[in-house]
Amino acid sequence: MKKAKMSVAAKKEERWAWLFVAPTMLGLIILNFYPIVSTIYQSFCKTGDFGKGNIFIGLKNYQAVLVDPEVWQSFWNTIKYAIIEVPFGIAIALVLAVLLNKKMIGRSLYRTIFFVPMVCAPAAVAMVWRWMYNTQFGLLNNVFHTKIAWISDPKIAWISVGVIGVWSIIGYNMVLFIGGLQDIPGDFYEAARIDGASELRQFWSITIPLLSPTTFFIVQTRIIGALTVFDLMFMVMDKTNVALKNVQSAVYLFYQYAFTNGNKGYGATIVVVLLIFIMILTFILQRVEKKWVYHN
């Protein structure tokens, strides 16, 4: 019935629409959908000798991954990195955004400076920080007259790498926060000022709750971003670095297995486990969002 009712114009429109979405959908199927299925299949396989062929081995990779202390350690390292990057990157950015939201001298210059790391290749940024962290000749140890092994002492290397992550992301988070702050109507603050609320009080009672959708969005994207960190670890940590085991992230380990050691099956298993972990976390965050985020 419905089909018969479709006018010639509507049919034409539909044909155009399919034509327009065709490249994207075809691309997504080849570049994304097939790869998801293929990666999951790969995780049930082992790579044959000389890197040729896939031999189906069932759940063996998963059994191995779940008892592999290196994998557990790498997931723990990834979480530790996230525990530094996400809260500090967000808290500092929020303070900067609140300070820079009002008109003041040098506002745009500050913003420009804080945002620069966002357009820099992490590979270059990591190289520079690695040089600053250098135990013998580095800037930090020479300026502070210390002899700290910033990136080769397993106890502190993860913090040092986390600091680079925070430094890199502050500007981006800040700009997102400024966007959110501009959506808060000015009369809220006006009313609070008339009631005699201090600036700090205004921050806690108006800014924080009304900014919560933005904050939540940043938290969610940054958690996923931090859990898939790779570039910093790869560039900062030498293969011979004794602290590597305590810093390498899950994606770093995935890269090593899939592309350096030629064990794609094991690499695929690690990345599938990471995907499941992220999906569970996203699900939990969505639940939390309903409870904590302020909706009009």
Add this chain to the structure above:
Amino acid sequence: MIESAQKKAAIRRTCKHIFLIIMACIMIVPFAWMILTALKTKQESISVNPFYILPSNGWHWENFATVWKSYNFLILYKNTLLMIFFRVLCAVLTATMAGYAFGRLKFRGKNILFAMVLIQMMVPGQIFIIPQYVMVSKLKMLNTTFGLVFPGLVTAFGTYLLKIGYEGLPKELEEAAAIDGCNVFQRFSQILMPLTKSSMVSLGIFTAVFAFKDLMWPMIVCTNSTTTTLSAGLAKMQGQYGSEYPTQMAAATLAILPMVVIYVIFQKQFVEGIATSGGKL
């Protein structure tokens, strides 16, 4: 009473600026140190006693020229530029078309197809990499620009961004054009597409910056130092010039300089492009 309140405000303002200046210094120091090291001799860079902040032995600008030549930066720039150009072109072209269809047209299967787009956006990209690599290698396209561009031929995120852009345009525009006898394609190309320019620019900048920053994919598909990008080239260089810090820092400077200069010139578009794109994700 009023005077003390003014004093308080002045103190608060000063504290604010001090905090901001300290933060700004923390952001700048790594860059300053990178450039200062790049201008030193190797001996100076690894001398501790005395410890030189500024180059003491003349400013060795020739370090840049040496790295430029010895590492063939011209080719790295060319590869990176080509990759960015084609990724931006493909992303904007396909996302504009699909965004228009999803945002303005009625067709069967629209909801299911759009759900497919959304799912892509939520999955971390690392899960695609092994099969994408296998495809590129089967196509014998390793170490080519096509290989570098391959994962960016289409974009789920861009499609979503442009869909929102098209949805935001007033309905009357199209109705008037339809009465005038414009067909779907004319309505798209002549009336609506020009109005989504800002979304297209945002997507273009977003795509360019993230393509420029990407490290893992170019390292995997372009293992050759003449076919790879700036990011992956740096990774190779770090291995080669292990303790030649001035060389490393000169290379790092050359790698990030073009993007930083472009950013400073087109600051507004950059911040808007990255933040509005990121904010809508």
